[in-house]
Amino acid sequence: WRRVDRKAEAREAERQHAGRALHVYPDEDGTVRIRGRLTPEVGALLMQALAAAREAVYPKNVPAGTCAPGVSQETPTMEQQQADALALLAETALHHGIDPGAPGERYQVVVHVDAPVLADADQAGQSVLEDGLRVPAGTSQRLACDASRVVMRHAPDCRVVEVGARTRTIPPALRRALHHRDRGCRFPGCGVRFGQGHHLRHWAHGGPTTLSNLALLCRRHHRAVHEEGYTLDRQADGELRFRRPDGRVLPEVPLPHEVPDDPVHAIRARHEAQGLVLHARTATPGWLGERLDLGWAIDVLHPLARSAAPIEWACNWPARHHSIT
Template structure:
């Protein structure tokens, strides 16, 4: 047992008798300490490459534990960084630094500044620590850029994706000159559109005007061809219902579909009542576009357990050279990485009825799409079995993770002056 005990605040909270709040706070500290244990085990699993066969350890973690890829990658990043940050690791192991604080600190902490940053984190809230780290990163970027201007080119991006309601979401970070040109072009197009409109509707907000201006600008400069995928569900009596969607999977309202089909290419995908895509097989090695559409509709992405990548290739379960046909029940979508893994890594894919797929490890073990529940597994007889018992020797209590913050405003400029390494020489010179 450690000699030092977690602190209690010098000033008691307004409500001294709060057993439920105490239980929540103590359990939170236990969870943070357990999170540290998880990160240590995850780092070991990653370093030993026990995830071999998956695209990465993050993909395995997503498949095995249900953590989505973004948080899985973040846990791996933090676990690797903690290996070189002993003070941060020690405080998290004792439940005194939360996951949120540690996640932020590992973005800027080094052997030289770790002690100061940990002390700062213990005396401030998680949101203050995150704000401080963002300011630190911004100051570093500005200081390290040539001529005092940050190198923005590496951070430019633009994404367009369909949302669940059929609309499209546009996100991006544009270079200053590109952003300025875009704003000018949209405003000019909006003014032109406004002059051409009849004043019968209320004035649109700025965001709506720019949206309409973009639509008008695209209409005048492009002749895009829309491809519709018509999913026809056939019942036993010969009747059929239609679900219309654009090529990228965004569903189209009936009125919109009637307009688009006037000048669009239409692909029909026939489905059974169980949702299966009916065979549209071809007796040739290459996968034609109609068959590819059926594969896309059935698989939706890479079928390797835990992957789901949308950038895929068609794979013959029974190779063409061994008599396998190019038809739906012998094809499966795999991303480039897992296509290579199957062909060169010794993995096997077996196709079943209605597109069901079975993957086998090179040693013959079955790898299901979802880790199966096993009733015969018992909790290990280790300290990990009970959080309370495991951590009790560390002295964790309801005040363990409580910040030492005294309620004063966070002065980011002053904090950077005191803590940021670049200012260290200036402070000493002063």
């Protein structure tokens, strides 16, 4: 047994604590790089949080075939899933409010976009973050679907001459009704519980912020609608219709089956109902190592041999039949 050096352990813990760091900075191409070092307990906390968020965005128990035909079923890489999970953690933190005094006010992402660009992505104008980094107009339209809005008027020399009141694109009461109705992302085959409100007809185009003009989409599929060419509309019967970028309709698919709280008990009950008796030796073969009776095996397994006349085999093997499993 090795005696633990408590002083050395304390010095190591102090070194780890003093060395904690996190660097977040924009790269040359506009993306954001993250590099850091965390203490073991904080690192474990982060990994558990990322795992939980990753499971929420990419559920493991989704059966095969629940994705709509024509939609890629390729699973993002682990690195991409980690990035999406981190985005969900950030959104959740801001949604619930880190600062008790002013939830979400101090920590927010600000996008400056000209009204013509918000209405038409092909129009000339600015679409930038507060620090000056440019973002695509489609991204600004997606963010504006479900965000707070402040209208500012500028003079010809770019001076701000009027600032309107801050308003919420989707009021809290309407958001609760939206979550209650949709119960998760409405994209065919998705069903992720965490979602963002999407205007079927964007408010910048005159679309109303009403329940009939809203649909809940997860971050991944909200981006697909605004920036990857997918479209959706509400039909006369109230159902949503999604289209691929080439205009073809995406068929609806059933939601994944819910996994019971005790799946082993559920499987055993199903087997008992079907009269199946399974135990630890069910899959154990009956072969005890004897030499194979080749003639008998061919006679049993080959379809032509079963219909032909019996064949006499000349061999010195024991005349025994064996079960083949």
